[in-house]
Amino acid sequence: MTETRAHSDAHRTIVPARNRLQSAAAALLCILIGVLLYVVSNSPNVQWSVIPGYLFDPTILSGVRLTLIFTVLSIVIALILGTGLALMKQAQNGVLSGFAGLYIWFFRGTPLLVQIIFWFNIQLFVPTVGFGAYHIQTNALVTSFVAALLALSLNEAAYMAEIVRGGLLSVDPGQREAAAALGYRPGQIAVRVILPQALRVITPAIGNQTISMLKTTSLVSIVAAQDLLTRVQNIYATNFLIIELLTVASLWYLVLTTVASVLQYFIERRLGAAQGVQAPTAVARFLGLFTEGRR
């Protein structure tokens, strides 16, 4: 008797409990999505067939290029400025730390859209720049491209400053003490000891900011800075294919953010692998990205 029971115990079929409420909700959701797809695809006013043609239109492609340029330039400039601000905020000198605090407070506390419009209209404020006999109209200097880049970079720098500061704070204070005890000067401690280790912590956050920036750049269309959104707006202003062209832009934004997310995944996996075995320097770690599988 006991023997047969033991035998059958090993071969029982297991049926997991089913959540009826979730099943019902899922069915309802499927129906809703189906209806929505039917309505959208059968709309007589939307010409879906024009979308493939516009996807690789030269005007659109140059807009994509400019969106990428805005993203990369503003992230790089923001990272440099943000690192400076983060170091200033830690300074003993009250003017330096106060300025950094004020900067971060101001640029995070006002809308980016307002900042973009402000820089575009800077000539109302400062009509000419230059010194001595040499003067130039601010209007000629601050084109919509420059205004957009200034606004994106200066705004992003405030966020980068906080990210970098968090990274600096994450480095064990013992590292600074050891370097000081060896006779490192403050600049050497920052550049050769603290920053390389902080980079491990701030890299994932920089990735997030970059992905976010790809979409944020669309705000510069308000000053017609010729980014992707500006281009589609220019086109639908003449042919009124608004939904179609916004779909084109959205597809491109999705492609850009997806590619960036995949890149970020590989970078973070690389960093994760390096947690037990720390790679020599940030640069070596970056180069290591392209020689994956060697180790």
Place this chain on the structure above:
Amino acid sequence: MISGDAKVAMRARAVRKSFGALEVLSGIDLDVREGEVVCILGPSGSGKSTFLRCINHLEKVDGGTIHVDGHLIGYEDRDGVLHELHAKALARQRSEIGMVFQRFNLFAHLSARDNIVQPQRLVRGAEPAAARARAQELLEMVGLGDRGDAYPSQLSGGQQQRVAIARALAMRPKLMLFDEPTSALDPELVGEVLTVIRKLAEEGMTMIIVTHEVGFARDVADRVVFMDGGVVVEEGSASDLITNPQQDRTRVFLRRML
């Protein structure tokens, strides 16, 4: 043994230090002569680590003076007024004083070898080849000649501490400070670090060692200083102080440690 007329390597006079309202050092006087090994014993919170950190100005003293190799540490005496040194001059002073920390503090992003190479390059301006050769020599001296490429996270605590000692020695310091060098180690790893320190003592390195290892202090120290409550309670030759303490506080402490 150290002869009575050997040069003074470190001279502390009336050193005081407070953290907020808490006075941690209440007037420390201590002389350490060249080639001498001095161990500082004392209960937790007695101020011994703080005093050690004052010697290379990692902590600023609130009163008193410390001279290392005849130089006033951390300050410039201008007509009796002490002006704090600028970062560059301070860095130069510190480069002459080696320090080994309780928690090793190896640079986590550099290999063991580069931990020893980088300070020689940045602080002493050494040529890469010379710095690497010296690093290898020192790694071999601490018994880690084959571990130069390992990162700190790949080394045991005892190995990390030996690399940290090698790193400090690379600067050819006139004085070595050890801040509880074995307190963070698993018991079975203590010996390998103490062996290296003992070897340095035999080579005549001037050392001030804050430690809880009473047996080690008795073996290696020329002199033992017992601190409690921010003052030097008692000092004397290692064998005298440890086997025959004169003060009650010293006796109580030693009874607990042995």
